[in-house]
Amino acid sequence: xxxxxxxxxxxxxxxxxxxxxxxxxxxxxxxxxxxxxxxxxxxxxxxxxxxxxxxxxxxxxxxxxxxxxxxxxxxxxxxxxxxxxxxxxxxxx
Numbered sequence: 001x002x003x004x005x006x007x008x009x010x011x012x013x014x015x016x017x018x019x020x021x022x023x024x025x026x027x028x029x030x031x032x033x034x035x036x037x038x039x040x041x042x043x044x045x046x047x048x049x050x051x052x053x054x055x056x057x058x059x060x061x062x063x064x065x066x067x068x069x070x071x072x073x074x075x076x077x078x079x080x081x082x083x084x085x086x087x088x089x090x091x092x093x
Contacts, residue, residue, distance in 0.1 A: 004090050007083065008046030011054045011072060013039060018057065047086055050075050 013036035018025050043049055052075035054068045 005048075005087060006046045008043060008049045009072065010039070010043065010049060010051040011068060012036065014051035014053070018055075047090075048079065048082060050079050 012032065017032070018028055050072075052068075052071040054071045056064045056068055058064055
């Protein structure tokens with residue numbers, strides 16, 4: 001699409017895995033494995049990958065959504081020096 005720099009964000013494949021043996025947990029593990037296998041081919045296309053550690057067990061939980069947002073915010077802040085260096089490198093190339 002013409003982007004000079006691509007920053008990927010993975011909040012799924014690099015996060016802690018759910019524990020348990022229930023049907024729903026097993027289904028979630030299979031779905032996650034399939035999704036991550038497909039996205040594995042796309043991840044190297046990013047110039048940088050930010051992967052905060054996020055564990056969401058209830059998609060309807062406002063508290064867990066807030067925790068996930070904050071984990072992403074902190075990971076992006078930590079990555080900012082590398083992002084700036086990457087942008088500087090691309091700009092001078």
